[in-house]
Amino acid sequence: MRQILAVAAGLVVLAASGCSAPAAPRSAAPPATPAGPAALPAPTGAHPVGTTALYLKDTSRPDPWNLDADARELKVTLWYPTEQRDGQRAPYMTPKESELLLKGTGIASAPYDTLSKTRTNAIQDAEPAGRKLPLVVLSPGFTKPMSTLTSLAEDLASHGYLVAGIDHTYESYAITFPDGRVAECLACDSDTDPGFGTGAVQNRAADVSFVLDQLTSKWQHSDLIDHKRIAMAGQSIGGAGTVAAMVKDPRIRAGIDMDGTTFARIPKSGLSQPFMFLGAQEHVPGGQDNSWDRDWKLLTGWKRWLVLSGADHQSFTDLPLLADVLGLEPLPGMLPAARGAEITRTYVAAFLDQHLKLRRQPVLDGPTPRHPEVKFGRRFPCPHDRQCLPAEGR
Template sequence: MRHLLAVAARLAAGLAVLAASACSAPTPPRADAGPSATPTGPATLPAPAGPHPVGTTVLYPTDTSRPDPWDLDAGTRQLKVTLWYPTERRDGRRAPYMTPTESELLLKGGRIASAPYDTLSKTRTNAVKDAAPSGRKLPLVVLSPGFTKPVSTLTSLAEDLAGRGYVVAGIDHTHESHATTLSDGRVAECLACDSDTDPGFGARVVQGRAADVSFVLDLLASEWKHSGLIDHSRIAMAGQSIGGAAALATMVKDPRVRAGIDMDGTTYARIPKNGFTRPFMFVGTPQHVPGGRDTSWDRDWKLLTGWKRWLTLSGAEHQSFTDLPLLAGSLGIRPATGVLPAARGAELTRTYVAAFLDQHLKSQRQPLLEGPSSRHPEVAFCPATCATP
């Protein structure tokens, strides 16, 4: 296992991996990707597909029961949790994508210098800041981002799910991304990046994230003033890269999470040898085929004894399941040849994630998940219809 810092500005369908996760097999650099154009101006995230307007707010909880795993001087674990949810309010100030400081640290961490460092803070979102939630007893989806990335890089997916009638809790796992702004305005940087070559690093990260998620579920059930908005019997978790690995690790530890999705993340959790029956879906790049470079999915597939799917997207790269390709133009990054276009990658991610959640949290059967679709030819169902090395 190794942490691959981006050596060239490269995004799937536009922007390269800003800093590829230590928890997924790194994609080889593409010679045709790199800064080559004038930045296009602020990016605008695609509108949610669901019927509901979307609101968002931020919580800053502190877990006093355990120390921070990365900051040895901190006796408690501070987190940032961004919530997206349905609202009746259509007008109002749109929430910021990230702060100028967060944008600067993320771009510097990824060695992206093709646009002003505050560029990502100007990204236009769809959610109304601090709008009052609407609805009651809605299913909850927890989102966990890739290593070095803030949860804001999953905003497009989060807004779409909220528009479809879900409450979404995105967790910034402090000191595991280039920048996390805390309640007092301090910006916590990536202390975990100093340990990413240590033996057992991936397992350590996912276990810590599982603890973060369990704490947040406790918080949302008992202390959040809108806890009645959530049906706490219908909870799922999804994540990208090590966030996807953390979804499986969390499910093994916390039975409240009924279903999970791993988007292109090498897994580290120890699944019981007698099998794991809760629904789970792998969605990844062509590297994640049976017998491919990353064998963790082969190992875990055999132990998933309940409903399961293993999908690969042709042309996808590691960041295709995040917002980063959508932000390429604003950073003046030229798309790499042969990579899944940014808008299509976002559409496929939203479509298949929502189908999985609708089936397992809303009990709505989804024929889309039963096999290949002529409307989505990029999606292969493994092991039956995906190519092997």
Template sequence: MRQLLAVAAGLAVLAASACSAPTPPRPAGVAATPTGPVTLPAPTGPHPVGTTALYLKDTSRPDPWNLDADARELKVTLWYPAERREGRRAPYMTPKESELLLKGARITGVPPDTLSRTRTNAVEDAGPAGRKLPLVVLSPGFTKPVSTLTSLAEDLASRGYVVAGIDHPYESYVTTLPGGRVAECIACDSDSDPGFGTGVVRGRAADVSFVLDRLPSEWDGSGRIDRSRIAMVGQSIGGAGAMAAMVEDSRVRAGIDMDGTTYARIPEGFSRPFMFIGAPQHVPGGRDTSWDRDWKLLTGWKRWIVLTGADHQSFTDGPLLMGVLGVEPPYGALDAARAAELTRTYVAAFLDRHLKSQRQPLLEGPSPSHPEVRFCPEACGRS
């Protein structure tokens, strides 16, 4: 079930999610000379961005994948409005994390520490600024660390959100835990088992609830969070996890699924705001029918958006990192910078509307300045 995107025998910078509809064959990218280190796009909001990491241990439950671990450990990366712009920029990932991620994605021909040289915009351990800020929980796709959503996280923090990105150990090719321990992907050995996706999203919902429980006591800046304004955004199985977390935890007021097949059973009368945003495989009647099913069950504010030319990784940092891996994008692919811009713009518009009560005409229908965006199901034919 888990597949690697077929762009020059493994573009995607990362493996495609085990829990998404398969990507159809298409012309492969063209190998090119790797470029220099990538600098992620600058955040678009007015605030400087800080970041820090927390390590949490849930002793009330064993790890669902590692049978030798009697407690579930999580790494949580926080991005937030900061007091200052100056300071050491946070690393994108460690050299070891880069090595294991590239190995897992079967990407060769570049130095193993290549991705660790990616330049971020957030100041490491900068003091937090602001008061009573909304909280956004961020969850990555299967096999991927949350660092692959850094561009989105930095942008949201610059716009006045605290972002809590969760690394789910043993579901990713690499998660660094306290003491330098490295958790590799044990779950990858089970991804073809019946009920795998349902089990993953159930575990992610539990991870989210635990983080919401513990954040007030574990982060010195948690007093700046308005706990009445919480949303969740995820990519691939992380997007499916957003739906599952909302079903299980009423503290999550709104959610976004970025290109993820869904698994959670939506209860009758589920009315909290939700948005699907994805690639053309998610048009009505397309290869992935889970959105068709769930759209009918959502009774509150909802949107279903498809980006022309997007693929499964367009909602991550993956396309931005293609050049450093020496791969040209496939013919017809949505430009990497444009994909990042559209993802940031529509995710922020949703959150601004539902966590800040700001009117967002962008979410009401097609925009001439965003011609790639189609609103489903009415104005979104099958591709």
């Protein structure tokens, strides 16, 4: 499960879910000409977006990765609609977090604090607005901080969702706690162990249930949350964690796996909640990764299997949007970063709108001329005038 960051031809491209190879020496590549700070795309919804961070401690269980910790500490970043339009924008990550991420992924073509300068759209510690908001839990890929899903989180919040992004401690290159401690990736020493993926997603499921307990009963704004409208989405092993969390916790009414090999086994009785696979080419039905084929037949409710042509493993995150400031060039034939972000936002929001807000979304009914890159698979009806995956993949 070794996750290798390929900088071939320049763009950040990661394999499934595991740790990266050791960082290349800083002198391995000449520094790129600075492109100026990156800016995340503006949210597309009607609401301004606020954000704040919570630091939670689960004293009911020891940390699964740090044997010296008798409690599990978690950082949870919240994004939400607000009426406040002016104020300080939230930082994307700290300089130290940027440094450890770039070192961990072997990027030496930009100053190590580069990602800390990324401009976000959410107002730090703004007062939340609205009542009885649907809640969406987000879980990032292995080794990646929650900040790498910020663009998606901000967009969902602008459409009236409360988004809770979990940093799974010791599973990413760096997480900073309020007292200044930086938790590095202890789990990276174990990612090649037999059964690592299965254990990791069960740990994530436990994290999610604990966070839901805290948000729905102990958070100062818990009255904002509609307990009957909770969903989860994750990228890479975060997507696998979504399956594990849904199997364990019935409060999660719908789920999305963005390009993640699944590890948690679904009971033979099936998983009846709405579910969507959204992935890159290796997840074509019958393709390189067969975990989706295995689980598809056990998804007994509303379901979709979408493959995004030209996408790679990180196309569902912010990382391609940041390639320019890192001095990296896209690989030939890859989906442009802005287009990948647009499609991810569109289909994730459509899924959530349909299943949490009960607003039918025609974009989920089949391929559309506006999104020709999105192929529907696995026995899904395909109009003759639209592009679908090959018949044997449906």
